[in-house]
Amino acid sequence: MSKKITIFGMHSVRAILEQHPERLVEVFATRERQDKPLQDLVSQAQRLGLRVQFVPKATLDKKADNGNHQGIAITALEAPQLTENDLDALCAKAGKAALFLVLDGVTDPHNLGACLRTADAAGVTAVIAPKDKSASLNPTVRKVASGAAETVPFVQVTNLARTLRQLQENQVWVIGTAGEANDSVYQVDYTGPVAIVMGAEGDGMRRLTRETCDQLIKIPLLGSVSSLNVSVATGVCLYEVVRQRHV
């Protein structure tokens, strides 16, 4: 039986209503807000046959752990957990278009949420992260992801270096990112199946992760800072892939 989770905020709730209505258990909306976007979402839930419970704002504040719920929260069944066992099938299904975002130890929920949001926008096949020492899909991540945590497959693996080798066996070219790399993000051909590996906020990629990559790339930095925020760097890399594949 799947665990029940709380999801809040208009975008995240809409993503579940539209993409996974079968996972919905309960819907709570605030009595205090009557605006049209919220009413539309409530009507959408009611059309699905769900009973919407109208509750005081304080009840939603508590459910969202004081996060910005925008007047709506739901209880939903957690999506089935994906692991390394699912990767071969994901590679086979995506074929040449496979695009993986690998996060080696991103621990800040806001960064994970922002990476998922960008991954969704860029058409990523799946986001991969190690089970340990990484942020997991908590309510803050889901809210920051703006619905993307409900749409992008999130694969949690036991051993990241082994997972990168598994991707390589599936003909995926594994590209690590590091400020001191020789090649620029703009010099690589991303038209075949690729995985882009991002490092942790503080230390970057771990040694074994870095050594397993087929190639390392840097994003040129022209000012005085020594690195970009990991979610910003993710956006730069993924959108170079999008530019090459779709523009």
Ligand SMILES: C[S@@+](CC[C@H](N)C(=O)[O-])C[C@H]1O[C@@H](n2cnc3c(N)ncnc32)[C@H](O)[C@@H]1O
């Ligand atoms: C805040 S940085 C980590 C900085 C860390 N001190 C290091 O040396 O990698 C977090 C991650 O964002 C990505 N990143 C940030 N700036 C980058 C750059 N200029 N080129 C390539 N990747 C970058 C890398 O994935 C990096 O591991």
